[in-house]
Amino acid sequence: MNDAMSKRNTCLDKPVKLAEKPIYLQVAYQLELDIKLSLKPGDLLDSEMNLAERFGVNRHTVRRSIEQLVQAGIVVKQQGRGTQVVSNQIEYLLNPSGKFTKNLNELGKTAHAIIVDKRILDFKNVPIKVQRYFDEKTHDQGYLAEVVTLRFMENVPVCLIHHYLSLAHLPDIHTSYLGGSLHQHISERFSYALERQQINISATLADGTESMHLKCAVKSPLVKLQSINRIRGSREVVEVSVSHSRPDRLQYQIDFKGE
Amino acid sequence: MNDAMSKRNTCLDKPVKLAEKPIYLQVAYQLELDIKLSLKPGDLLDSEMNLAERFGVNRHTVRRSIEQLVQAGIVVKQQGRGTQVVSNQIEYLLNPSGKFTKNLNELGKTAHAIIVDKRILDFKNVPIKVQRYFDEKTHDQGYLAEVVTLRFMENVPVCLIHHYLSLAHLPDIHTSYLGGSLHQHISERFSYALERQQINISATLADGTESMHLKCAVKSPLVKLQSINRIRGSREVVEVSVSHSRPDRLQYQIDFKGE
DNA sequence: AAGAATTTGTTCGTATGTATG
DNA sequence: CCATACATACGAACAAATTCT
Numbered sequence: 001m002n003d004a005m006s007k008r009n010t011c012l013d014k015p016v017k018l019a020e021k022p023i024y025l026q027v028a029y030q031l032e033l034d035i036k037l038s039l040k041p042g043d044l045l046d047s048e049m050n051l052a053e054r055f056g057v058n059r060h061t062v063r064r065s066i067e068q069l070v071q072a073g074i075v076v077k078q079q080g081r082g083t084q085v086v087s088n089q090i091e092y093l094l095n096p097s098g099k100f101t102k103n104l105n106e107l108g109k110t111a112h113a114i115i116v117d118k119r120i121l122d123f124k125n126v127p128i129k130v131q132r133y134f135d136e137k138t139h140d141q142g143y144l145a146e147v148v149t150l151r152f153m154e155n156v157p158v159c160l161i162h163h164y165l166s167l168a169h170l171p172d173i174h175t176s177y178l179g180g181s182l183h184q185h186i187s188e189r190f191s192y193a194l195e196r197q198q199i200n201i202s203a204t205l206a207d208g209t210e211s212m213h214l215k216c217a218v219k220s221p222l223v224k225l226q227s228i229n230r231i232r233g234s235r236e237v238v239e240v241s242v243s244h245s246r247p248d249r250l251q252y253q254i255d256f257k258g259e
Numbered sequence: 260m261n262d263a264m265s266k267r268n269t270c271l272d273k274p275v276k277l278a279e280k281p282i283y284l285q286v287a288y289q290l291e292l293d294i295k296l297s298l299k300p301g302d303l304l305d306s307e308m309n310l311a312e313r314f315g316v317n318r319h320t321v322r323r324s325i326e327q328l329v330q331a332g333i334v335v336k337q338q339g340r341g342t343q344v345v346s347n348q349i350e351y352l353l354n355p356s357g358k359f360t361k362n363l364n365e366l367g368k369t370a371h372a373i374i375v376d377k378r379i380l381d382f383k384n385v386p387i388k389v390q391r392y393f394d395e396k397t398h399d400q401g402y403l404a405e406v407v408t409l410r411f412m413e414n415v416p417v418c419l420i421h422h423y424l425s426l427a428h429l430p431d432i433h434t435s436y437l438g439g440s441l442h443q444h445i446s447e448r449f450s451y452a453l454e455r456q457q458i459n460i461s462a463t464l465a466d467g468t469e470s471m472h473l474k475c476a477v478k479s480p481l482v483k484l485q486s487i488n489r490i491r492g493s494r495e496v497v498e499v500s501v502s503h504s505r506p507d508r509l510q511y512q513i514d515f516k517g518e
Numbered sequence: 519a520a521g522a523a524t525t526t527g528t529t530c531g532t533a534t535g536t537a538t539g
Numbered sequence: 540c541c542a543t544a545c546a547t548a549c550g551a552a553c554a555a556a557t558t559c560t
Contacts, residue, residue, distance in 0.1 A: 022547060047525055058549050063526085079526045080556030091459075094513065201511040203462035203480040208331030218332045221462040221480045224506075247483075252460035254363070254513060281528060306544055317530050322545085338545045339537035 027055050027065035032074060041087030042154075045075065048083075071217060073248045076156050086156050091251045094199060113181070116160070116213060117148040118174050120167070130164050130240045133228050143167050145174040149182065150213050157214050159245040169231075169238045183229075186238075193232040194239060200226040204244065214246050223247050286314050286324035294333060294344055303341040304334065362512050363458060363484075372440070375419070375472060376407040377433045379426070389423050389499045392487050402426050404433040408441065409472050418504040419472050428490070428497045442488075445497075452491040453498060459485040463503065473505050482506050 020026075031045070045051070048066070052059040066083055069075045077083045123131065123142050134144070144164050151159040163182060165173050170190055177185050186192050202224040211218045222244040229239040245252075279285070290304070304310070307325070311318040325342055328334045336342045382390065382401050393403070403423050410418040422441060424432050429449055436444050442453050461483040470477045481503040488498040504511075 024547080049525080060550090061548060064547090077526065078557080080524080080558075082525060082557090094460075095515075196515050198515065199513040201460060201482055201484075201513070202506040203482040204506070205464075205480050208333070211330055218330055219478070221464050223460055223462040223482075225460075247461040247463070254458040254460070256455050256457065283528075308544080319531090320529065323528090336545065337538080339539080339543075341538095341544065 023057055024061050024064040025068070027051075027057060027062060028068040030055070031065055031069060032072075035069075035074060035085055039085045041085050043085045044081075045083040045085065070215060073156070073216070073246065076215075078155070084155070086249075087154060089249060089251045090153055090158075091253050093253045093255060095196075095255075111151065111153050113149045113151045113179055115147060115177070115179050116150050117146075118177075119146055120144075120174060121146045121164075126164060127242075129226065130242065133237050133240050134164075134166060135237065145170070147174060147177060147182070149179075153250070156249055157246075158250045159243050160210055160213050161241050161243040164240045164242075166236075166238045169236070192238060194229045195232045196227050197230050197237070198228045202226070206244070210244050214244070216246055216248075221247060223250075223252065225252070282316055283320050283323040284327070286310075286316065286321060287327040289314070290324055290328060291331075291333060294328075298344045300344050302344045304344070306341065361509055362514060363455075371412070372408045372410045372420075373438050374406060374436070375409050376405075377436075378405055379403070379433065380405045380423075385423060386501075388485065389501065392496050392499050393423075393425065394496065404429070406433060406436060406441070408438075412509070415508055416473050416505075417509040418502050419469055420500050420502040423499045423501075425495075425497045428495065451497060453488045454491045455486055456489050456496070457487045461485070465503070469503050473503070475505055475507075480506060482509075482511065484511070 031051075035045075039045070045066070046054070048059050048062050052062045055062065066075065066077065070077060073086060075083050075085055121144050123134075123144060126144055126146075145167055147163045147165065149161050149163065150157055151161065167173070169192065170186060173186070173190075176189055183194050186194060204222050204224045205219045206214065206216055206222050208218060210216075210222065211220070214222075216222075223246075224242065224244050226240065226242045228237055229241065230237045290310075294304075298304070304325070305313070307318050307321050311321045314321065325334065325336065329336060332345060334342050334344055380403050382393075382403060385403055385405075404426055406422045406424065408420050408422065409416055410420065426432070428451065429445060432445070432449075435448055445451050445453060463481050463483045464478045465473065465475055465481050467477060469475075469481060470479070473481075475481075482505075483501065483503050485499065485501045487496055488500070489496045
């Protein structure tokens with residue numbers, strides 16, 4: 001890496017138009033190689049200071065390199081702890097019981113969710129695509145709760161979800177739900193077992209908010225799933241959720257019978 | 260913004276635990292406000308140096324603030340020129356009226372399809388994600404047929420599909436299939452009834468080829484579905500297909516039982 | 519349980535390279 | 540050629556979160 005720095009020497013006679021890539025990209029490339037060759041998911045990278053010393057560059061430069069890897073979904077950082085190699089894409093099976101957290105925990109993955117935002121929405125301000133799934137009664141009442149959650153797997157944000165919830169069925173959901181598994185909370189507090197009725201599949205580009213939460217680049221592709229959840233055995237739609245997830249981190253899967 | 264900096268003063272007597280956000284975020288917020296209030300798309304921001312002076316912070320700090328705006332898609336930077344407010348984001352248009360809803364169970368059975376390309380592939384050149392689903396026997400044989408089809412609905416191209424087909428089971432598929440429903444052709448010619456075993460869901464950005472065939476912009480989001488097809492009742496995988504479809508034209512849907 | 523050590527996060531400063539007009 | 544503006548890189552110091560002792 002020191003070759004790169006020689007560029008800064010003030011030798012007048014050398015018309016070196018090296019046109020090399022910036023150091024931080026070279027370091028990022030080398031780090032990525034190191035990770036592939038000698039590190040497993042979950043391993044911690046060497047500290048920024050050590051890496052800086054090893055590559056003979058400033059700590060800022062290393063930080064910028066690592067930032068590239070974060071953007072690429074290869075590592076995650078945590079203050080006070082370190083920089084951790086992330087496991088490969090995780091496969092997630094779509095089935096009628098939409099219990100995200102539970103399903104993943106059963107896969108042996110640590111999963112959790114935090115609340116990013118919540119509010120009460122006038123029904124008229126609910127996206128039309130969502131409105132259509134709620135029935136007249138709810139429509140008359142005029143309000144829905146919107147809860148935005150961010151879901152993590154192994155401390156990596158993978159999925160930003162807008163939940164639209166019927167206040168008729170779940171009166172204080174926007175205050176009582178404080179994170180974790182939403183469906184479990186609903187089941188415990190309201191004794192409703194929810195089940196998926198339908199899922200719509202689409203794709204979008206990450207906007208500013210999504211890129212911020214999901215730690216991905218603006219305009220990177222996201223899988224968009226809209227799922228309709230109703231009370232088991234009934235036709236009453238209680239929740240419509242719209243999720244945006246990073247395809248590089250989360251691979252949805254559908255299995256057809258036979259299993 | 261200078262209040263923020265007073266935090267660094269070494270006044271021992273003030274236990275100010277301001278708990279404020281980092282300066283770069285405060286500056287970013289203020290900049291965003293400025294842009295909304297007094298700048299039009301296309302306008303250039305003040306230079307980093309001026310902004311640094313105005314906010315009383317280091318230029319690095321301003322750079323980091325602006326970086327936030329870049330990530331959020333609010334501005335773009337150009338070396339030697341300046342930082343420009345971006346024209347109102349071109350909203351990705353979901354065309355509600357002209358959208359086709361398609362159930363995944365019917366995928367691959369559509370009638371109108373044309374062949375874009377076909378060839379025999381050495382197994383080693385098959386994408387790894389596809390390779391893994393074919394068993395040893397096919398692997399030994401060493402070749403797969405790749406057929407690329409473009410599917411239309413109402414004369415609009417909606418879906419570009421790469422079919423990877425086992426030549427062991429479908430010896431002359433690459434010459435005998437001439438368009439139309441692929442699964443029907445396979446059923447008629449080889450008496451194999453295919454059934455879908457699994458679907459993987461992802462999202463990508465349209466590349467040159469895809470945008471050409473699908474008549475969409477390069478880098479527009481596409482739904483990517485990989486489906487694994489085997490002979491009904493057996494475990495033998497005969498076809499793996501990877502489809503890219505326009506979410507504005509084609510809405511996939513999964514229904515869970517109860518239907 | 520308290521404190522030290524470690525690691526990432528933020529901010530300042532300075533210098534030089536490179537693209538634009 | 541020159542002035543301007545962004546890009547890269549170095550150094551130093553302290554803050555904040557986590558882990559270890």
